[in-house]
Amino acid sequence: MLHRRKLAEGAEKLRVLVVEDEAMVAMLIEDMLIDCGCGAVSVAGRMDQARQKLDSDTYDFAILDLNLSGEWTYPLADKLLEKGTPFVFATGYGSTLLEGVYASVPTLQKPFQLEDVERVLREVRGGAGLETPPN
Incomplete structure (x- = not known):
């Protein structure tokens, strides 16, 4: 039997x-976050939408596609750093392109799975575990 997993108390x-320009990928990430028990997921598919949000x-927490329709999302990352908001980059390029700060x-190396999203959420929450509801 498949169980819906959720983050421990407070999730x-x-x-x-979620900043992602591919609609299907954005919906998949949103579903994964909801399956993890996150309270509210907001999606932006363009830089101007993300800046406004x-x-x-x-x-x-934020998940940033590293390359959004040909534009690097580093300005969004800078804004998140200024605010003290934890984030991860989602990319098919790998982490070798990330330099400096x-x-x-x-x-999150694309394509990624629910377990990968759970892992980064645990890291963001300081190691808080995931709970699987009983049968």
């Missing part, structure tokens, strides 16, 4: 921003 309060809202930012 329902996590507000997550970052200016008008507060997030606990970005070299230590975790990456």
Whole structure:
């Protein structure tokens, strides 16, 4: 039997921003985050949308596609760093392109699975575990 997994206590309060230009990938990531029990997931498919969301809202975590329709998302990463919001880059390029201050930012290597999203959420929450509801 398949169980819906969720983060331990407090996950329902996590507000997550997903910046991804591929609609199907964005929906998949959103579904994964919801399956992990995150409270609110906001999706932006363009840089201007993402900037607006970052200016008008507060997030606990963000997943940034490294290359958004041919534009690097480093300006968004800078804004997240300024706000102290943890984030990861999602990329098919690998982490070798990350330099300077970005070299230590975790990456989700595309294509990734639910377990990968759970791992980065655990890291963001300081190692808090995941719970699997009983049968």
